[in-house]
Amino acid sequence: MTPPASDLLLQTAVDAARAAGRHALQNRQRRREYVERSAHDVKLALDLECQRVAESVIARAWPDPRILGEEGGAGAGMDELVWVIDPIDGTVNFSHGMPLWCCSVAVMQGGDTLAGAVFVPELDELYTAARDGVSERNGARIAVSDASSLAEAMILTGVSKHMDSNPEALRFMATIASRAQKVRVMGAAAVDICHVACGRADGYFESSIYLWDVAAAGLVARRAGGCAEILESLSPVHLRYLCTNGRIHEELKALVTSAP
Ligand code: LIP
Numbered sequence: 001m002t003p004p005a006s007d008l009l010l011q012t013a014v015d016a017a018r019a020a021g022r023h024a025l026q027n028r029q030r031r032r033e034y035v036e037r038s039a040h041d042v043k044l045a046l047d048l049e050c051q052r053v054a055e056s057v058i059a060r061a062w063p064d065p066r067i068l069g070e071e072g073g074a075g076a077g078m079d080e081l082v083w084v085i086d087p088i089d090g091t092v093n094f095s096h097g098m099p100l101w102c103c104s105v106a107v108m109q110g111g112d113t114l115a116g117a118v119f120v121p122e123l124d125e126l127y128t129a130a131r132d133g134v135s136e137r138n139g140a141r142i143a144v145s146d147a148s149s150l151a152e153a154m155i156l157t158g159v160s161k162h163m164d165s166n167p168e169a170l171r172f173m174a175t176i177a178s179r180a181q182k183v184r185v186m187g188a189a190a191v192d193i194c195h196v197a198c199g200r201a202d203g204y205f206e207s208s209i210y211l212w213d214v215a216a217a218g219l220v221a222r223r224a225g226g227c228a229e230i231l232e233s234l235s236p237v238h239l240r241y242l243c244t245n246g247r248i249h250e251e252l253k254a255l256v257t258s259a260p
Contacts, residue, residue, distance in 0.1 A: 006130035010115035041161035050087030090188025106215035116216025135224035144245035153202035160208035193217035203244035
């Protein structure tokens with residue numbers, strides 16, 4: 001199936017991410033209404049509500065959409081459009097009142113992201129890209145940094161919510177920290193990757209992350225001149241993922257793929 005024009009898809013992704021973000025922001029006082037809690041993660045009533053808000057915006061524009069996201073959804077054939085939603089990426093940040101969290105909406109077909117929007121409500125920043133366009137923040141074009149070695153690079157990373165069964169994130173962090181200028185853990189993968197896209201950071205790596213965390217932001221980074229790739233698929237939606245400004249890509253990739 002030939003996909004619809006990417007500007008139409010992007011507009012829906014923007015509308016859905018903004019609507020979900022507004023809902024979360026307006027209900028910030030309910031940020032500790034937990035649906036589930038585990039040692040290193042939370043699921044909030046607002047995660048579920050924001051997912052429903054995003055889905056209803058998408059369904060108004062594209063009837064009977066296929067949805068895949070942190071809060072559930074069905075698989076789809078290679079040819080079908082799939083809307084990939086993370087209603088609140090950085091849920092733990094959000095639950096503490098930390099402003100680094102976002103709503104991420106991507107539309108994919110056969111493994112390619114056609115358009116994506118990442119809305120960071122508390123910074124009032126909207127990152128967008130379509131696969132045949134440029135990346136923008138609040139309508140202004142953005143570009144990756146020009147750092148050309150790890151020694152001058154700030155690398156963002158994350159600690160898996162499955163820490164207990166998967167402590168390797170800390171080993172990766174130690175390895176990267178020994179070579180980069182600085183390593184930071186900010187707590188919201190999509191925001192991290194958008195920060196690489198606009199040059200505030202030079203790279204992002206996570207050993208255990210999900211498709212809905214990276215689908216929209218990865219396209220934003222690519223269309224801003226960066227390089228984003230799945231290093232390993234741990235399942236169809238569970239990934240080892242690397243995104244950089246392009247210039248440090250091979251150096252960081254060699255480091256994380258040879259890390260003990
Ligand atoms: C979170 C990520 C974070 C990562 C966590 C988690 P959530 O997403 O964005 O950077 O380190 O493991 O996956 O669960 O808040 O959408």
